[in-house]
Amino acid sequence: MDIQIISADKLTKEHLSVWSYIQQNNPLLGSPYFSPEYTSIVAEAKGDVLVAIIKDAGEIVGFFPFEKNSWPIARPVAWQIADYQTLVLKSGFNFDIREFVESCNLKIWNFCNMPNTILPEQQFHKLREEPSYIIDVSAGYDSYIEERNLRSDWIKKTIKMMRKVERDLGEIRFVPQLDDESVLNLMMRWKSEQYARMNTYDRFQIDWLKQVVEKVYATRNERFEGMLSALYIGDQVAGIEFGMRTPSVLHSWFSIYNQDFYKYSPGMILQLKIIEYVASQGMKHIDIGAGTDNYKERVANNSITICHGYIEIPSVITTVRNLRNRSMEMLNSVKTLVTA
The missing domain is CATH 3.40.630.30 (Gcn5-related N-acetyltransferase (GNAT))
Known part of the structure; x- marks a missing residue:
């Protein structure tokens, strides 16, 4: 597996064509959030979107759009409006996700609203999950x-x-x-x-x-x-x-x-x-997203489970983050005891 990381505005017509082909031939990738057009539009508006192009035996088998600042930590493209995020992979292609994250020169991949059918659960830390509602027609x-x-x-x-x-x-x-x-x-x-x-x-x-x-x-x-x-x-x-x-x-x-x-x-x-x-x-369906609005439960007749979590590679950065998280948990526990 070879990884090439480029700015999203450097995607060629060939890249976009292959991306569309992969999306159209993988039934898990029907959402417009997984379309190359969406990533290209966000990149044009924001200017800080990267794409990892995944190759196997010289063939492009996937794309991973993400944002990253000066730290080696990936987050979803336009996370403020990211109802979904995932890897865009050729149907049936599998690999070790931690090895992939490390190959992207990342130490942490924070994700939200990841359909639980995309990654094996044992390969990431799950913080929570919730239903995302669908009107199946x-x-x-x-x-x-x-x-x-x-x-x-x-x-x-x-x-x-x-x-x-x-x-x-x-x-x-x-x-x-x-x-x-x-x-x-x-x-x-x-x-x-x-x-x-x-x-x-x-x-x-x-x-x-x-x-x-x-x-x-x-x-x-x-x-x-x-x-x-x-x-x-x-x-x-x-x-x-x-x-x-x-x-x-x-x-x-x-x-x-x-x-x-x-x-x-x-x-x-x-x-x-x-x-x-x-x-x-x-x-096939209308996706109305996650949330606690009563109307979503009334109109939806199906749902998928989405996950919020992260994948991390052991490093100084992840050690510091884990220590900080444990400190916050201890502080919250003390506050609970004091106010009880």
């Missing part, structure tokens, strides 16, 4: 509706609400793929207002993150594209969702609705419309 829209109606009444309530909207306010119109930058800007403005109401940090204050969203929106090809969807009530925008998609998977990224229509549940109406559209396109 591989059997078709009608099958999804039938299964959800057995477990929840959200679809029946949403359809009833749609009738009420049309009686009270007028026509409902759904546009699955908008080419309108003003709606994208409206989504970001509404999300910023939502973050302010929730007293949480406004992601769109991060310049590179905003650039990533804009560049994903502007990308259109058969392998990867941004997907901006909108729900209209009359002539007003009632809800917006922005995500990114591959031929088989839509990853829901940012969703927001018009507060003026709050009592009409525009967010749930928009979600149902998107589910119907994705199923009609022959896609």
Whole structure:
């Protein structure tokens, strides 16, 4: 196994083509987060993304995109918005992950939201795991509706609400793929207002993150594209969702609705419309990510387990980090005893 590390902006057309081929032929890599376009977009916006190109007997068999500062510690690409991270590997290719990390001149690889099907558990330190929710429409829209109606009444309530909207306010119109930058800007403005109401940090204050969203929106090809969807009530925008998609998977990224229509549940109406559209396109599923939102458990009919953890190579750096972590654990234990 040979490793070549390059800046992501140095990836050639051949590299990108091989990466896409590996992704399309490995069923575990359907997410747009694993697409070369996503890594290239982040690299263009941030400028500090590296890629390890993995070769076996002269053939490229994988790619490992990551970020690293002056310390030999890797972290996910755009970790602030990284709903998934993994190695992009040719299906069936296996190797010793610690040997690989060391070959990348790294001492620690910190990862988050790693699908648990990617790496053997015995090869890394697991800090925690959680479900990441999926709306599986591989059997078709009608099958999804039938299964959800057995477990929840959200679809029946949403359809009833749609009738009420049309009686009270007028026509409902759904546009699955908008080419309108003003709606994208409206989504970001509404999300910023939502973050302010929730007293949480406004992601769109991060310049590179905003650039990533804009560049994903502007990308259109058969392998990867941004997907901006909108729900209209009359002539007003009632809800917006922005995500990114591959031929088989839509990853829901940012969703927001018009507060003026709050009592009409525009967010749930928009979600149902998107589910119907994705199923009609022959896609496999919508990924709505991890989290404790009640609506995710209502609309999802499947999930995958994702892990948070790290891989480390024994060194001075890992020794210092482990000592620091143990000190923090002892300090927290003392605080617990004092306040008990």
